[in-house]
Amino acid sequence: MRFPTRRLRRLRKTEKMRSMIRETTLLPSDLVCPVLVQEGIDERVTVKSMPGIQRLPLSDVTGEVESIKGAGIPAIMLFGVPSSKDDAGSSAFDRDGIVQRAVSEVRQAFGDDIVIMSDVCMCQYTSSGHCGIVRDGPGRGGGGSPAIDNDPSLEVLAKIAVSQAESGVDVVSPSAMMDGQVSAIRTALDDSGFSDVLIMPHSAKHRSVFYSPFRDAAECAPQFGDRSTYQMPYTNAREAMQEIESDVEEGADIVMIKPALAYLDLVAEARRRLDLPVAAFSVSGEYALVRAAAAAGYVDGAQIALEMLHSIKRAGADIIVTYFAKDVAGSLLAE
Numbered sequence: 001m002r003f004p005t006r007r008l009r010r011l012r013k014t015e016k017m018r019s020m021i022r023e024t025t026l027l028p029s030d031l032v033c034p035v036l037v038q039e040g041i042d043e044r045v046t047v048k049s050m051p052g053i054q055r056l057p058l059s060d061v062t063g064e065v066e067s068i069k070g071a072g073i074p075a076i077m078l079f080g081v082p083s084s085k086d087d088a089g090s091s092a093f094d095r096d097g098i099v100q101r102a103v104s105e106v107r108q109a110f111g112d113d114i115v116i117m118s119d120v121c122m123c124q125y126t127s128s129g130h131c132g133i134v135r136d137g138p139g140r141g142g143g144g145s146p147a148i149d150n151d152p153s154l155e156v157l158a159k160i161a162v163s164q165a166e167s168g169v170d171v172v173s174p175s176a177m178m179d180g181q182v183s184a185i186r187t188a189l190d191d192s193g194f195s196d197v198l199i200m201p202h203s204a205k206h207r208s209v210f211y212s213p214f215r216d217a218a219e220c221a222p223q224f225g226d227r228s229t230y231q232m233p234y235t236n237a238r239e240a241m242q243e244i245e246s247d248v249e250e251g252a253d254i255v256m257i258k259p260a261l262a263y264l265d266l267v268a269e270a271r272r273r274l275d276l277p278v279a280a281f282s283v284s285g286e287y288a289l290v291r292a293a294a295a296a297g298y299v300d301g302a303q304i305a306l307e308m309l310h311s312i313k314r315a316g317a318d319i320i321v322t323y324f325a326k327d328v329a330g331s332l333l334a335e
């Protein structure tokens with residue numbers, strides 16, 4: 001019997017040969033590091049469900065950014081935990097809000113030497129814990145899902161984005177999954193003189209249990225019902241492409257898919273369809289599962305994080321938001 005002429009193992013013969021044919025390279029410059037800043041605390045608070053992740057007092061933010069920059073990571077994404085919540089989510093667009101203050105401190109300390117991204121949503125700031133304005137309690141969405149008033153919510157999201165732009169943010173990242181949020185924010189930013197602020201929406205953001213640890217991190221769990229009337233069902237890939245394409249039409253500069261690991265098909269499909277940068281958000285649950293398994297001794301946490309992040313890059317993501325950013329950046333530089 002004739003032995004196969006094609007022997008792919010020849011390509012894997014030596015370390016040098018393997019490095020020459022490597023198709024995917026992950027760099028620290030591909031990563032965005034989330035930063036959680038909490039109003040009204042003096043010391044860091046450990047997030048129980050996300051070992052290694054802490055909520056920071058404002059006074060610690062510039063120091064944290066210094067270490068992120070030192071790891072070669074070019075960007076942060078700020079999430080705020082306010083000390084007060086109300087029905088309108090008004091602490092989200094307060095000029096002295098926790099995110100606004102953090103943005104301006106980081107900008108003052110580092111100038112253009114760091115890309116500052118910020119989450120634009122209402123759920124950390126509303127007493128309901130929902131991402132938009134709740135009309136009147138539980139609605140018809142099923143599962144006690146409330147009726148969210150889409151268009152009035154757009155006005156609030158636009159106000160949040162403008163207030164963050166005033167503080168000096170580079171990129172606003174609306175995550176509310178309200179229809180029309182990108183165009184509402186683009187118009188408001190342009191009208192306020194912020195035509196150079198980018199929008200990186202959570203374009204296809206799925207209703208996912210992978211977010212559970214973050215709700216502990218940011219105290220933003222819905223107080224009633226769920227988010228199934230606005231976040232995407234994880235069963236629908238074509239609908240996800242429509243969400244992404246409508247964000248492009250509305251003026252998104254970068255589109256994002258969230259979560260990442262269980263949605264690599266969508267990352268690959270978005271990459272195939274679009275010439276815009278594609279981002280993927282590797283969420284809290286992706287981080288927490290690895291941490292828990294590593295703590296139990298079931299997997300090598302560092303190695304599995306690298307494998308996951310490379311798979312997201314390989315699927316087509318240009319930008320990866322990940323809680324592993326600081327942990328992996330050092331080993332990427334050494335590669």
Ligand SMILES: [Zn+2]
Binds near residue numbers: 124
């Ligand atoms: Zn939200």
